[in-house]
Amino acid sequence: MELPFSESYKIKMIEPLKRSTREERAAWIEEAKYNLFKLSSDKVFIDLLTDSGTGAMSDRQWAAIMTGDESYAGARSFFELKNRVKELMGFEHFLPTHQGRAAENVLFSVLVKEGNIVPGNSHFDTTKGHIEFRKAKAVDCTIDEAFDTTLDHPFKGNIDLVKLERVYSEYPKEQIPCCVVTVTCNSSGGQPVSIANLKAVYELSQKYGIPVLFDSARFAENAYFVKMREEAYKDWTIKEIVREMYKYADMATMSSKKDGLVNIGGFIALRSEEIYRQACTFNIMFEGYVTYGGMAGRDMAALAVGLDESTEFDYLETRIKQIEYLGNKLIEYGVPIQYPIGGHAIFVDANKILPNVPKEQFRAQTLGVELYVEGGIRGVEIGAILADRDPVTRENRYPKLELLRLAIPRRVYTNNHMDYIAAALKNVFDRRHEITSGVEITWEAPIMRHFTVELKKA
Numbered sequence: 001m002e003l004p005f006s007e008s009y010k011i012k013m014i015e016p017l018k019r020s021t022r023e024e025r026a027a028w029i030e031e032a033k034y035n036l037f038k039l040s041s042d043k044v045f046i047d048l049l050t051d052s053g054t055g056a057m058s059d060r061q062w063a064a065i066m067t068g069d070e071s072y073a074g075a076r077s078f079f080e081l082k083n084r085v086k087e088l089m090g091f092e093h094f095l096p097t098h099q100g101r102a103a104e105n106v107l108f109s110v111l112v113k114e115g116n117i118v119p120g121n122s123h124f125d126t127t128k129g130h131i132e133f134r135k136a137k138a139v140d141c142t143i144d145e146a147f148d149t150t151l152d153h154p155f156k157g158n159i160d161l162v163k164l165e166r167v168y169s170e171y172p173k174e175q176i177p178c179c180v181v182t183v184t185c186n187s188s189g190g191q192p193v194s195i196a197n198l199k200a201v202y203e204l205s206q207k208y209g210i211p212v213l214f215d216s217a218r219f220a221e222n223a224y225f226v227k228m229r230e231e232a233y234k235d236w237t238i239k240e241i242v243r244e245m246y247k248y249a250d251m252a253t254m255s256s257k258k259d260g261l262v263n264i265g266g267f268i269a270l271r272s273e274e275i276y277r278q279a280c281t282f283n284i285m286f287e288g289y290v291t292y293g294g295m296a297g298r299d300m301a302a303l304a305v306g307l308d309e310s311t312e313f314d315y316l317e318t319r320i321k322q323i324e325y326l327g328n329k330l331i332e333y334g335v336p337i338q339y340p341i342g343g344h345a346i347f348v349d350a351n352k353i354l355p356n357v358p359k360e361q362f363r364a365q366t367l368g369v370e371l372y373v374e375g376g377i378r379g380v381e382i383g384a385i386l387a388d389r390d391p392v393t394r395e396n397r398y399p400k401l402e403l404l405r406l407a408i409p410r411r412v413y414t415n416n417h418m419d420y421i422a423a424a425l426k427n428v429f430d431r432r433h434e435i436t437s438g439v440e441i442t443w444e445a446p447i448m449r450h451f452t453v454e455l456k457k458a
């Protein structure tokens, strides 16, 4: 018989999980004001809040931790990391930062000015935040297909070249500091960008004299999808594909907490010596000296190894197949999820599951609370609470989609855990008609309310 797929690693160290009863969870979530962020992690059985900084390191990475060089300037671990990034992505200049948003803060301090326009494919929240904080504007140029969760398209992270050219021809180039391409596109559901599209975006940007920046948190997962879905690259190694992707970028910012396979860290990498020099000053002010940038030497050493491991096919196949495994189970149970299944998370369509809950009572949040009480699983709401109020009218914004995101940490859970998650969600799905009311806000912060919002049962 054909041998089934199995994981490309075995487990050397374990961390016990705490089980709890439904009654305990019902009490805990009430105490936490129905906000999953407010739960302490020992009250969570399977934690799918985020895939950021929650992955497991390998034995090679732990070994690198022990031999990391903590020198303030010129640490060996810095050069190991800088060389790894050069080898993988081809960038001459490199600056470490403490995480991805810090890389954005440093680089945008050089690039982005008041009144600027920054086109891209559905900018990530912190990227958009750093653009808007500087009184510039992020323009979403993602292809229209990305916004239909049921439509099958291999590269829903792609940029619409017509939309991009409209921005380039409407504004003078001095007003457009860069185009941000997020690989994979987090905000459209971990959807990849094809190399054909990266190349076309780069050529169009060159024609208008605009640099291209890759927001690179999940660049390795993007390369895996290129190998599987873009015919021309099916026989290439992941490292060859990564190298090819970055031919079409002038700069990169990275959150190492995702495809860096470490728990904290980030970096900037770029070709321009001029921008690098300017960025060094901001790095020293905000992050640390240019050869550590807020990272411990040991963490840079572990990151250098992590980048090597995350760009190996066997690791990526295990990773992406686990997300597919969970997604296919849910599809089999009839649970409506975003399609095609992305690289790091499953997005459950709460509008389709809980249409009887008024949208004013936050369907995705309600589904998240139900799933927690059912099985101790913590997801995150990507819906009206996250969308916040209109800054001018102060009315609640109701986005088209109400999604519950189940982000899967890297190398942490087994497929038995995936079975457990799918079963718990099926149980909630099977009693969906009995769920007719949701939650109401009792207190909220003036901005970024989702982290601290307090709710009660409606």
Ligand SMILES: *Cc1c(COP(=O)(O)O)cnc(C)c1O
Residues within 6 Å of the ligand: 052, 099, 100, 101, 102, 124, 126, 127, 182, 186, 215, 216, 217, 218, 254, 255, 256, 257, 258, 265, 266
């Ligand atoms: C996580 C993330 C960031 C921000 O990185 P942090 O390390 O969380 O600061 C930026 N862009 C994308 C696409 C991300 O996923």
